[in-house]
Amino acid sequence: MRQSMRSMLIVNPTSGPWDVRRELPAVLDHLEAHGWQTTLHKTSRAGEATQLAQQARDGGLDVVFVAGGDGTINEVVNGLAESSVTLGVLPGGTGNVWAKELGLPTRSPLHWLPLVDSVRSLVPGSQRRIDLGKANGRYFLQWAGLGLDAEVTYAMEPRTRTQRHLGTLTYVIAGLTAAASLVGTRTRIVIDQERIYRRAILIVISNSQLYGGKVRIATDARLDDGLLDVNVFAGSGFSSAIRTALGVITGLHVRDPRHSFHRGCCIRIETDKPMAIHVDGEPFGSTPLECTVVPQALTVLVPWHTRPELFKDSGPSKGNR
Numbered sequence: 001m002r003q004s005m006r007s008m009l010i011v012n013p014t015s016g017p018w019d020v021r022r023e024l025p026a027v028l029d030h031l032e033a034h035g036w037q038t039t040l041h042k043t044s045r046a047g048e049a050t051q052l053a054q055q056a057r058d059g060g061l062d063v064v065f066v067a068g069g070d071g072t073i074n075e076v077v078n079g080l081a082e083s084s085v086t087l088g089v090l091p092g093g094t095g096n097v098w099a100k101e102l103g104l105p106t107r108s109p110l111h112w113l114p115l116v117d118s119v120r121s122l123v124p125g126s127q128r129r130i131d132l133g134k135a136n137g138r139y140f141l142q143w144a145g146l147g148l149d150a151e152v153t154y155a156m157e158p159r160t161r162t163q164r165h166l167g168t169l170t171y172v173i174a175g176l177t178a179a180a181s182l183v184g185t186r187t188r189i190v191i192d193q194e195r196i197y198r199r200a201i202l203i204v205i206s207n208s209q210l211y212g213g214k215v216r217i218a219t220d221a222r223l224d225d226g227l228l229d230v231n232v233f234a235g236s237g238f239s240s241a242i243r244t245a246l247g248v249i250t251g252l253h254v255r256d257p258r259h260s261f262h263r264g265c266c267i268r269i270e271t272d273k274p275m276a277i278h279v280d281g282e283p284f285g286s287t288p289l290e291c292t293v294v295p296q297a298l299t300v301l302v303p304w305h306t307r308p309e310l311f312k313d314s315g316p317s318k319g320n321r
Contacts, residue, residue, distance in 0.1 A: 005036040005063065008056045010076060012043045012068030012092065018107065020067055020092040023115040027067075027090065030119050038065075043072070053079025061085060063301065067115055069093020074141060074280035081132055081139045081297050088122050088301040090115040095281065098142060101210045102306050121303035128311060130223040132297040133207045136290055140279045141298075143211060144291060146269065147202040147233075148182060148241055150276035154283050184236030186272040191230055191264035198260075200275075201235040202244050205267055205291055209310065215248055225312040226295040227263050234258040267291040 009028070013021055024040065031038045041052050049066065053076045056064045066076045067090040080087055091099035091106045091114050104118040105111040135144040145153075187200040204217055206229045211217035218229040233244045235258055247253035254261075267289070269275075274286035 005034075006061045007031065007036050007038045007063040007065060007088075008052065008061055009038050009040045009065045009067065010043065010049050010052050010072070011040065011066075012049065012072040015067075015069035015072055015093040016096075016107075020115055023113050024067075026113070026116045027065075027119050030116070031123060034123050036063075036123070043068075047075065049075035050079040052076075053085075056080075057083045057085050063088055065090055065119070067092035070095055070097055070142065070280050071282040073098055074139075074282060077132065077141045077280075077298065078139050082294065084299070086127055086299040086301055088119075090118045090122075095212065097210050097212065097281075098208070100214070101142075101208050101310070102302050104303060121305075122301045125301055125303045127299050128224065128302050129296045129299050130311075131207060131226060132294045133205060133228055134292050134294050135205070135277065135279050135284065138279050138284060139294070139297070140207065142206070142208045142280050144205045144280075144284075144289070145203065145278050146275050146287065146289065147185070147200060148244065149202060149204070150278040150283070151182065153278040153281060154276055182238070182241045184234070184240065185275050187275070188270045189230075189232065189262075190266075190268045191262045192266055194262065194264070196232065196260070196262065198232055198234040199236055200232060200271075201240050202231075202233040202248075203269065204231045205229070206231070207293070211248070216251065217248055217253070219254075222312040223310050224296065226293060227265060228267065228291065228293045230262040230264065230267060232260045232262065234260075265293050 028038055043049050049072050053064050063086045064076055065088040066073055070093055073089055089098050091104055096106045099106055104121055105114050107114045111117050133140045184199040184201045187198050189196040206218035206221050209216050209218050209221045217231055221229045247256050253259045269287055269289040271287040276286050277284045
């Protein structure tokens, strides 16, 4: 990276269960100490983070940092995709799945200032050029989901600050409610030239390995391999939904005979009745779905200690100050 850096810090102050604003002066001080010129922008409405990222792109900035949840990160990704501007993520949301994927510190008794600790991991750190997925025209960094998890996502939005404080418990309640009414949907899936027919209860199309807080649903996914990993869970009714959820949570889904794994570049999904979709944890309509991988579409900042098995090419990456 160049010696003189220009960056933007986009903050969604309502994303997470705690107020991130008290950490911002220390974050900005760290960047300034490393020679970065950074402007701060706080969002107040949906879609604003995408517009700000596009402004950074048009203005020739080097890096956009985002402090928010996975949905806010997705907005920024859609403003930066297929550009030369680098993305840096500071974990300011509830799930912080991308931050956990990279091994960044998230809020815990060991890390009361996760944004500060994370920016210290990223600067100095390194850069990686990675793939993105694209679902019905929208880019995603991590995954697109259909069925059970998308129904939970719809049930959770919009989330109050109290719900964010409750964390996992809120998801469990929403999951049980969704499972009670889920019957499974006749689904036709085409992955490149492969055709799959299932009565599906959950389909997850992954660019990264983690799914939720600690669940590694796509254990062999690589962020830069030009492929998407597809997990299909067949079933019908409440018992199937609960079995699927428990299998994913425990990692035992790989032993479930109703689970199948696939990999490809282009995925098309049609269903007998509309099936809910989410993209990076945000509600995004319903089927049909056209999904493709966009190779090498985004540069991201990663800490030096990020697990090399996230990448097809695990050799040294370009550094930054």
